[in-house]
Amino acid sequence: MSVRTMETLAGGRWVGAGSWVDVYDPTDVRAPFVRVPALTAAQVTGIYEAARAGFLAWRALGAIERSKILAKAAVLLRVRNAEIAAAIVTENGKTLAEARVEAEKAADFFEYYSAVGRQEYGSLIHDARPGTRTGFQREPLGVVLAIAPWNDPLITPARKLAPALAAGNAVVLKPATETPTSALHLARALHDAGVPAGAINVVTGRTAEISDALLDDPRIAAVSFTGGNDVGEALRVRLAARGVRFQSELGGKNASVVLADADLEKAATAVVAASFGQAGQRCTATSRVLVDRTVHDEFLTLLRAKVAALRVGSGRAEGTQVGPLVSASHRDSVLRDIATAVKQGARVELGGEELPGAGCFVTPAILTGVTPDMDVWRAEVFGPVLVVRPVDGFDEAVAAVNDTRYGLAAAVFTDSLAAAHRFLAEADCGQIAVNTTTSGWDVHMPFGGFRESGSPFKEQGAEALRFYTKVKTFAIHFGG
Template identity: 35%
Template sequence: MKTYQLHIEGRWTDGADGVTEAVINPATEEVIAHFCHATSADIERAVASAKQGLEEWKAVPQWEKGAILVRAAGLLRERKQQIAEILTEEQGKPLAESLGEIERAADFIEWGGEEARRVAGRLIHGRDQGNTIEIRKVPVGVVAAFAPWNFPVVLTAKKLAGLLGAGCSCVVKPAEETPGSAVELVRALLDAGVPGNALNMVLGKPAEISSTLIAHPAIRKITFTGSSPVGKLLAAKAGEVMKPVTMELGGHSPVIIFDDADVESLAKSLVAKKFFNAGQVCVSPTRFFVHESQYEKFVAIFCEHAKALTVGNGADSATQMGPLANERRLQAMEHLVEDAVAKGARLEVGGKRIGDKGFFFAPTVLTNVSLDADLMNTEIFGPLVPILPFSSEEEVVNIANSVDYGLAAYFFTNDVARRRRVSERLYAGTIGVNDVPAHIAEVPLGGWGDSGYGVEGGIEALESYMKSQYVSLR
């Protein structure tokens, strides 16, 4: 059986104490692999390696850095079938979604490579004769990067594309649920020419690794994608040692459907968007608000399409929605449904686990949901859909903005004036007007409020991994 190793000092290696942990297929609950645990000594070696790798990588011209990253993107595309199969087996999503994730990861790596070639400072004429001022863009240093399990390839790729393109080295810590696909991403970058010391990878207990890396004096920046509660803890630790962070955290995205929207086509398309990756998406549409004149029609059509979804093993070509990632997510869904029903919600579709093997939860729709139900105020991160009616624009915008999350918001209307008006009032880093847009490489994604700060992607992708240096020359 496969055992995923750590990557330290330019080589693949077991953990110092020989401890391993099982990787579970969420569709079958079977052990499919193991991964090595990093000890404190392993982490220390990884940081020392990254410190050396920083100098090695800085010595590579920006143009060549870009070429290496573009080459890595090509390798990902060549290997996408193999990597996608690993991803589906360890994470559960349908194979078609896994293939799409590898393509998007390649896009981000390629984008980072192209942007690496455009890194530039500027010259300023000094106020005195003979004085020239340089504003230099320099890499921030060694980065500790923490990646999640829901999109373990593309979300890790976003981080590595930005930091490597900027000239930084790193210690990356993938999620313990999905080490195999992350290993393949790292392997592609190394095979393309990223120096081994510049790209270190550790696996193991999240709390121990994060505490050690954040406190380490050689680590100069933290980047994390995950839940808001964990992000707040890590940001607080980083603040104690004055280290900058990029935090891509949770979301609770409202979907507003106004009275002039085409609810028939919308209901079908929103089912696909909502249940993508079993709803385990930070920008997933989660709080549905439908104008009272369209409410009953929308609910009926949405429920019809939700019930028709084929739930199963992601390796089966007929599967449209796979399992949840682990037992914890199942328990979270059960709690949210029970709480909502106890507070008056009506269960229209689903609401329970499917079978007794695998972490499958039925696509679930609830109506008559109280605004104080937990699922209206807590990130759902699963296949639950509360649908509420509204009567006025003012009312629904206020409700949409009433939570502390601000990652994404979506609304649908044919009224041109309303498009501008509502888009300017919604509190979110991403706004979809008649759209639920995917995060693509050329646009920045960042949250507001409890959804984090800093961005990844776009021309801003490299900026958060660089510092501006003022140099006065005479």
């Protein structure tokens, strides 16, 4: 049976290649469902040439015209929601409900940033010199490289592209090899909305063959990366030597705290949603739960029942709550992490099993008996694996939350206003939730973590525009 192909967008044209990259459906990895171009290093260099020209054309349009195009792209994404959501499910494995939300949120990003063209982009500053007007204005950087992960194949590119384009930059997008088709749908919406040739380009291919051309081009003004810590650190060092601006969103080992006064039923429901949505494959997923010892057993009983009731299966199937992991290799890595935890002394309360067949399914797992010296306490598993550990009171809970090199997200469940505000002040994370999940932040809310969870540059909201713009200060003498 022949496998269909998808072209990629390069310099305003949809192009193929001499060779192709296979893309698999994680519910059945026996054969690819689509192929995308494996671009060459020379083609990547040509894309940067086109991007530089595209930047000049996009900037010349002016902010208000750019905003109109981004607003049209948002409409197209909404009109095409069903088609795009189906693509997300097929290449990533998310449930259809999760994919529909992702497609809608991607549209929200372009709708939100389409307003940038009618907002201020600088300010006046008082000057001591007579007859002088002084101020500053924000300008685009130029060509931005956006490197996206496989876990949110549409919304993460949207999170990067919308503010980058709104600010007047051109973008070269490198989607994950496992999940390129969502990015191609996004590029098509932008192309159809009227983004000029070269202002948006998508590089598909094998990273090992094109990484030097992708990362070392002198026209790159900034790189925004979402992915693993090892790759992120290597990129930071590599780009720093050239003074390329770098933004990173990296790993997390997010904790939720359940205090003795919490509504345990509501807390358990929120923890399940935060831990096992998207099969645990999101940076903001709860992976550690710290429960006051006085309510630990009661909470664990509630949690076990809710996790055991989760339906695992194809994201296309009605009623599925947990889809497959993205690939066979990632499935195997999660299973190894569970096995290592058990070898080190953890107990599997339930789940953590591979389902038979050609898919990449791992049943949602709860681990207990975990101590801080175990790998599963320290390392990001990035799958449906949740550690539950008792603590004695608020202070011990906060210390355990902060006992990690990461600092992305944390939550506390309590009826105490004082405890909620103390947690907000003392938990060393970029995202703090009270009586709700560690995930689920909206497009206008600054997003990002502390310490090894990412760079100081935030994504989302008005904060994102700081990364994608440079500040030019001016003084105009008009007196005698």
